[in-house]
Amino acid sequence: MNKNKEKLLAKRYSSEKRFQFLGKSAIFMALLFLAFFIFKIFSTGYTAFQKTWLIVPVNFDAETMYLDANPSKEDLEDADYFEISLQSMFNLDKNANEKQQNELKKMVSYFFEREIKQELINDPSLLGKTKEIYLTASDDLDQVFKGNYPRDLPEKQRRVTDYQLKIFDQLVEQGKVESKFNLSFFTYPDSREAELAGIASSFMGSIFSILVCLVIAFPVAVLAAIYLEEFAPKNRFTDFIEVNINNLAAVPSIVFGLLGLGILLAVFQLPRSTPLVGGITLSLMTLPTIIIACRASLKAVPPSIREAALAMGASRMQTTMHHTVPLSMPGTLSGTIIGLAQALGETAPLILIGMVAFVNTIPGSPMDPAASLPVQIYIWAESAERGFVEKVSACIMVLLGFLIIMNLFAQIIRHKFEKKWS
Amino acid sequence: MIKISAKNVDVFYGKKQALFNINLDIEENQVTALIGPSGCGKSTFLRCLNRMNDVIDICKVQGEIVINDFNINDKGCDVVRLREKIGMVFQKPNPFPKTLYENISYGPSIHGMAQSKQEMDEIVEISLKKAALWEEVKDRLHEPGTGLSGGQQQRLCIARAISVQPEVILMDEPCSALDPIATAQIEELIDELKKEHTIIIVTHSMAQAARVSQRTGFFHLGELIEHGLTDKIFKNPDNTKTQDYITGRFG
Amino acid sequence: MSEAPHTVKSYEEELKNLNSNIVKMGGFCEEALVKATQAIISRNSDNAETVIKDDEKIDKYETLVEQQVVNLIALRQPMAIDLRETVTALKISSDLERIGDLAKNISKRTLLLNENLPKNLTEALIRVSSNVQKQLKSILDAYLDRSSAMAVNVWEGDEHIDDLTNLCMQEVIKYLKEDEKNLDDGTHLLFVTKNIERIGDHTTNVAEQVYYLVTGEYLEGDRPKGTEPIVTGEK
Secondary structure, three states: OHHHHHHHHHHHHHHHHHHHHHHHHHHHHHHHHHHHHHHHHHHHHHHHHEEEEEEEEEEOOOOOOOOOOOOOHHHHHHOOOHHHHHHHHHOOOOOOOHHHHHHHHOOEOOOHHHHHHHHHHHOHHHOOOEEEEEEEEOHHHHHHHOOOOOOOOOHHHOOOOHHHHHHHHHHHHOOOEEEEEOOHHHHOOOOOOOOOOOOHHHHHHHHHHHHHHHHHHHHHHHHHHHHHHHHOOOOHHHHHHHHHHHHHHHOOHHHHHHHHHHHHHOOOOOOOOOHHHHHHHHHHHHHHHHHHHHHHHHHHOOHHHHHHHHHOOOOHHHHHHHHHHHHHHHHHHHHHHHHHHHHHOOOHHHHHOOOOOOOOOOOOOOOOOOOOHHHHHHHHHHOOOOHHHHHHHHHHHHHHHHHHHHHHHHHHHHHHHHHHHO | OEEEEEEEEEEEEOOEEEEEEEEEEEEOOOEEEEEOOOOOOHHHHHHHHOOHHHHOOOEEEEEEEEEOOEEOOOOOOOHHHHHHHEEEEOOOOOOOOOEHHHHHHHHHHHOOOOOOHHHHHHHHHHHHHHOOOHHHHHHHOOOEHHHOOHHHHHHHHHHHHHOOOOOEEEEEOOOOOOOHHHHHHHHHHHHHHOOOOEEEEEOOOHHHHHHHOOEEEEEEOOEEEEEEEHHHHHHOOOOHHHHHHHOOOOO | OOOOOOOOHHHHHHHHHHHHHHHHHHHHHHHHHHHHHHHHHHOOHHHHHHHHHHHHHHHHHHHHHHHHHHHHHHHHOOOHHHHHHHHHHHHHHHHHHHHHHHHHHHHHHHHHOOOOOOHHHHHHHHHHHHHHHHHHHHHHHHHHHOOHHHHHHHHHHHHHHHHHHHHHHHHHHHHHHHOHHHHHHHHHHHHHHHHHHHHHHHHHHHHHHHHHHHHOOOOOOOOOOOOOOOOOOOO
16 A cells, blocks of 8 residues: 555656656757757848948049039039949959959949949049049958858859959958948848848838838727727627637738738729738738737726726726726737737738839838838848848848847836736 | 615526515614625625616616615616715725825716815815825825725725715625724724715624624525614524524524 | 524534533532422431532532633624523523522531421421422423523512412511520521522522523513512521
């Protein structure tokens, strides 16, 4: 009898140990994956925040630009910079033949003419002088400088020619190649050229979408939740609605994309590829999440508070607006933020409503075409150029940072305001 | 003088009948205690008096409850007005999660009882003084009411209830969550308040009913078994059920 | 007691215990009275001494009951019937204790009495005593049965005892007047008679308590009194 008992006890302890071991290993596995994922993203992505510049002397020769000695601002804007730009690149190797000159030109981004022009406009006194100017290196040389590009491949398989590499190495030796923080990654819109591609348009697109989503989903969801929780009679019809709200939260996001496509674009003729349509589509998706969060936090308000207010002679409306809703706000807000964070990471519905289009302008309003961060990741991941690989990771980092900040905010709201009254 | 008169009151929760033909007169400026085992309907009856049962969809109240010659179960009765006249204190102290001041001023402000800040200050002070809480909290009126001890919270709730000068105060087991000292303070308060208000108190503690009330009603299984003067009920009740209950013989 | 038992069994037992202590105490008192009376009739000094000795027992029971009552009030806070039970137990026990004392006093005097008392005197004495014994017995039964009717009977019966006592006293006074030698015995006999009458009074007190216990009300009206007694005083 006693022996049996001891056996049972040992069994109990060992089964508990086993369970704990399984749990710990599951957590370990999850952490391992997460660490691997983060390491991968960061190791490939961190270089995108650096940009390689070639320092090239430029001779602002007034004659070549068809300018007189004292040009007005308009004159400077209209002047021809192409010739001096080309010339300054060609000057890197005075003996270059035509083919080599072409290769020289391709060592910098096609943007170099504008970079030179900007320099002169900022400082018109440079006219007639020569100055060393930072020019964005081509994405391939950028990758070479960052060590991401294998030099030992046969020339045919490389996008960088031996000649370009020779000149580049010379420049490196002279200290004329510099790596600086890549501000343009944040300020430039998308581009076909990896060295010029930035997340400004998709970032703004995401912000606008989220704002539209918030403006539409939050009031609708909160009103719906308050009505359902505080005022609606409990009957089959409201039960039916409740079940369907829960179902709506489980609907795959691409279905909402189809809805946006079929109704917002086809029926209401709203402009394609815009954060407005994206936001409305996302708001449909976020709606049930917020309703559920809001109802849950309304339910969590102790009935004694409602009773207290009612017993004081407050009407139902006063009870709800003076007591229940303010008390439920922390929960509702954190639920809303989590819903928005979900919407922020959503790709499929946005692709369907056309936010996948190539947009090389920064949207100024929700009515302008724009991409969004997750869609941007998708677009870049599809691109062939090596320069986009690091950009994908960098974009993921930005998106993750955004989400972490939002979730943190939700946590803070919850803790700060809920604790006070509990 | 009779303040409240319940005549043939029946209450149903859905199909289940919770109260059967209750007839009870409540004397003005007296404390009436309602006792009985759990689920006997005493709280349900109490909540009929300020129509708090309205909140429950499936709850139906029949019969007459006459207060000041007016049947509150009439269609024409305004619940907000009624609850201004009949305050309520609950089992668990339930101050609003706001400041002490806001807790007291809420009732007067929604009923428009104060014209100015000064008037409101006065109402708050008087209410707190009547609830014997003023001395303890006068320096922290703008701190949250939830920071007080349980007994203080309950007195705050009483202060809140009397801030609108109700004629009747209903108390639903007001001391069940309090320690004996806090309970004694509330009981002393009830004794004071009965000079100006009619008080009806539901309690599980028979000793408390005996201590604070002048009249006692005993409920059992939804029926009012016996009611009358408290000392008669506790010394020599007419009904054996009452006797069995108060002597602790209930099977 | 009510039909239903208490939810708390130990409370129920404490009340029962109190009840049975009162009944036991009552039994001792009855015995004491019977023995004391027999001692007078049969001149049995053993009986008288037993009564004197046994009074201690009754006193002990009184203390016990008092302790139990205080405990009940302090720890159980009895209500309604239980409250009356407790309070009347206290009062009945003090009446019974007095009865015990009076019986003891009778026995003490018996030891000093002359062996050959006139027959008419003893007969009168026995008449009073046996009536009081009957009263005492029936009030104890009434207590046991919680019978208010029996209590009222006992209460009303006190009038008859007063009358018998007066008759007995007249006999004793006559006996006193007969001879100066009778002075010692006569005085003792007067006190014995008076003591028996006092026992009857205490029995009536118990009857009042039993009535209150059962009904929760007090017996209304003046206590029944026989013709004015000629001699008063006790002990």
